[in-house]
Amino acid sequence: MTDVQSGPTITAPSAWVRSAVISLVAAMGGLLFGYDWIVISGAKPFFQAYFNITNPDTIGWAMSCALLGALAGATTSGYVADRWGRKKLLIASGLLFAASSLGTGWAASFGMFIFWRLAGGVAIGIASNLSPLYIAETAPAHLRGRLVAINQLTIVTGILLADVINWMIARPVAPHATAAIIAASWNGRYGWRLMFTIVTAPAILLFIAAWFIPESPRWLAARGRMTAARRALEQLRGSASNEEFASLRASSGQHTASVPLASLFSRRMMPVIVMGVVLAVLQQWCGINVIFSYAQNVFSDAGYHVNGVLFNIMITGSVNLVFTIIAMALVDRLGRRALMLMGAGGLVMTHLALGYLFYVHVHGLLVVCLVMAAIACYAMTLAPVTWVLISEIFPSEIRATAVSLAVSALWLADFILTQTYPLLEARVGASGAFWLYAGVCLAGFLYILRVVPETKGRSLEQLSDMLCYNGSRNKA
Numbered sequence: 001m002t003d004v005q006s007g008p009t010i011t012a013p014s015a016w017v018r019s020a021v022i023s024l025v026a027a028m029g030g031l032l033f034g035y036d037w038i039v040i041s042g043a044k045p046f047f048q049a050y051f052n053i054t055n056p057d058t059i060g061w062a063m064s065c066a067l068l069g070a071l072a073g074a075t076t077s078g079y080v081a082d083r084w085g086r087k088k089l090l091i092a093s094g095l096l097f098a099a100s101s102l103g104t105g106w107a108a109s110f111g112m113f114i115f116w117r118l119a120g121g122v123a124i125g126i127a128s129n130l131s132p133l134y135i136a137e138t139a140p141a142h143l144r145g146r147l148v149a150i151n152q153l154t155i156v157t158g159i160l161l162a163d164v165i166n167w168m169i170a171r172p173v174a175p176h177a178t179a180a181i182i183a184a185s186w187n188g189r190y191g192w193r194l195m196f197t198i199v200t201a202p203a204i205l206l207f208i209a210a211w212f213i214p215e216s217p218r219w220l221a222a223r224g225r226m227t228a229a230r231r232a233l234e235q236l237r238g239s240a241s242n243e244e245f246a247s248l249r250a251s252s253g254q255h256t257a258s259v260p261l262a263s264l265f266s267r268r269m270m271p272v273i274v275m276g277v278v279l280a281v282l283q284q285w286c287g288i289n290v291i292f293s294y295a296q297n298v299f300s301d302a303g304y305h306v307n308g309v310l311f312n313i314m315i316t317g318s319v320n321l322v323f324t325i326i327a328m329a330l331v332d333r334l335g336r337r338a339l340m341l342m343g344a345g346g347l348v349m350t351h352l353a354l355g356y357l358f359y360v361h362v363h364g365l366l367v368v369c370l371v372m373a374a375i376a377c378y379a380m381t382l383a384p385v386t387w388v389l390i391s392e393i394f395p396s397e398i399r400a401t402a403v404s405l406a407v408s409a410l411w412l413a414d415f416i417l418t419q420t421y422p423l424l425e426a427r428v429g430a431s432g433a434f435w436l437y438a439g440v441c442l443a444g445f446l447y448i449l450r451v452v453p454e455t456k457g458r459s460l461e462q463l464s465d466m467l468c469y470n471g472s473r474n475k476a
Contacts, residue, residue, distance in 0.1 A: 018238065019139060022213050023147040026090060026134045028206040029127030030151040032097045034158025035199050036120050037066070038292075042166025045173075046192035049182035051110040064418070065114055069121020070128065071411045077126045078404025086134045086216045086400075089126060094207030096123040098200050105196035129407045133400060136391035137216040138236050141459045145331035145388050152384035153324045159292075160317040162195075169194050218396050218460070221248040247461050264398055264405065272467045275451060276390045276406035279340075282444040283386040284413035286347050287437030288378040290421045291316065291371060319372050323379035335456040336385050337448065343381025344445035350374040351438035359431035392455055395464035 040063060053059050081089050100123055103116030131151045139147040169191050173182060182188045214236055220229035230245055264273050331339060354370050394402040424433040455463055 018236065019143060019147060020150075022138060022236065023135045023150050024154075025206070025209045025213050026131050026138075027151040027154040028202060028209070029090065029093055029097075029131040030154035031158040031161075032094075032199060032203055032206065033124045033127040033131075034155035035162045035202075036097065036101065036124055036158075038159045038162040039166065039195050039199070040066070040117075042162065042170065043192040043195045046170075046182060046187045047113065049179040050188050050192065051113065052179065052183070053110070054179075062110075062114065062117070064415075066117045066121035066124065067411065067415050067418075069118040069123075070125035071121075071408060071415070073122035073125020073127075074129045074404055074407040074411055075125070076404075077129045078401040081130060081133065081219075081400040081404075085219055086130060086137070087210060087213060089130050090134065090210040090213075091207060093123050093126040093130065094203050094205075094210055096120075096126070097203035098207060101196050101199045101203060105193040125407070125411065128411070129400075129404050132387045132391040133403050134216060136388075136460065137218045137399070138214070138232075140237070142332065142457055144392060145336065145385075145456055146328045148388040148391050149324070149328040149331050149384040152387055153321075153328060156317070156320045156324050156379065156383075160321055163317050165198060166195055169198075217248060218399075222396060247459060264402055269395070269398060269402075272393055272395075273402060273405065275467075276393060276402060277409045278444075278447060279386050279389055279452070280406040280410035281413040282344070282440070282447075283382050284410055284417050285437070285440045286344070286378065286382055286444065287351060287417070287434065287440070288347070288374060288383075289414060289417060290433070290437070291375065315368075316372065316375050319375050320379045320383075323376040324384055327380045327384045330380070331385060331388060332456055335454045336389055337452055337454045339381045339385045340389075340448045340452060341445060343377055343385070344441045344448060346377035346381070347374060347441040348438050348445065350377060351434045351441060355431040355434035355438065357431075358429065358434065389452070389455065392460060392463060393467055395467075396460060399460075 044059070044063065047053075047062075048059055053062065077089060096119060100116045100120035104113060104120060107113035107116055132148050135148045135151060136144055171186055171191065173185070173187065177185075185191075214232040215228070217229040217232040217236070220226075220232055226249060229248055233245060233248075327339070350370055350373050354367065354374065357367050357370065390403055390406045421433060424436065428436075453466065458466070
């Protein structure tokens with residue numbers, strides 16, 4: 001199949017702006033995902049006191065229940081996106097984010113708090129699946145990497161925004177304040193509620209803005225709606241490229257409106273399905289999210305007390321953001337495969353070094369510098385590029401369902417990682433845990449080297465032909 005060449009309508013500044021704005025609207029799901037995922041960590045001491053939660057299992061459920069909702073949202077969103085379209089689900093996710101943030105923030109009982117956290121988790125699962133999928137299907141081939149990476153940029157922006165807003169809203173708490181005192185304080189009555197509620201504004205903005213973006217032309221073509229597909233391309237590019245439209249028309253006959261789950265595991269599809277799931281799991285089991293989820297443990301093991309831990313958490317968020325921006329500049333230049341190899345290889349070295357420092361009880365700045373180096377490496381490579389790859393490697397006829405499967409595997413891997421780190425730390429120490437993550441990263445490096453092809457600059461239809469008919473051996 002002939003590659004889609006970039007014509008003057010694609011490279012014109014107005015088309016660049018149009019593509020960026022439309023991608024940014026879709027990526028607002030990532031901003032809400034990042035904020036809603038992290039905000040609970042700052043609100044925890046205050047809603048815990050307000051609801052008088054003393055059982056560790058109960059507070060653990062409050063902290064993790066959104067993950068269950070995210071898994072449900074990611075699992076079902078592929079089917080819904082295939083049946084009803086990408087645009088309608090983006091609109092629905094904005095509405096669900098707005099409702100769940102209000103419901104969580106102003107819950108009168110702990111039961112309602114959990115209900116709305118689960119609903120917010122569903123919205124997170126939908127956004128984590130749909131935002132990169134929509135961007136990949138609407139972006140020009142030569143811009144697809146950096147445009148999909150916008151989604152990761154908005155995720156880390158949401159994470160940093162949650163940290164900053166939590167810090168700005170919370171008022172100082174007296175040392176050794178009792179739960180009763182905290183519950184009666186401004187933080188206990190209103191502060192934690194505002195932490196959840198404030199994200200309603202961008203959620204409503206997504207809900208409104210999503211009405212004005214076009215439906216995915218590839219989804220429309222799959223439904224046989226070729227006139228609407230051409231009109232969507234004209235909205236995306238300024239005018240429809242004849243080559244791009246011909247490519248969509250040629251591939252539309254292969255698509256079905258609804259894909260049976262069994263078709264994902266056919267002999268033709270299995271190699272690319274396995275690739276997507278392995279890359280999604282690697283992004284989590286490389287160990288970096290342990291630093292975000294258990295920053296207090298990691299930095300405490302490095303010899304820091306509360307104030308130092310909080311400062312270091314802010315720095316990790318800033319490093320994460322800066323190097324995600326760098327990734328956006330590199331992903332369409334160096335390519336996906338090169339960055340993934342750099343990331344896995346770099347994390348092998350940083351994790352081995354971190355494990356050694358923990359093993360010999362070295363504390364302080366050296367550990368922090370290695371942690372920052374690991375986060376920088378991850379933010380520039382595995383974090384954004386994994387989202388790019390799983391949004392573009394699957395054929396159009398199974399893309400939404402397959403991305404849903406890969407994202408579900410990602411959330412399940414995140415759950416396993418989060419649940420097992422305290423056990424690993426207790427059994428083998430922080431040193432043993434990071435050495436184990438180094439081993440995972442080494443296995444990931446070898447898998448990428450052997451299996452994962454370069455995808456930059458190719459149309460989605462070309463990738464479908466290359467990966468599903470020729471397997472995944474072509475590294476060109």
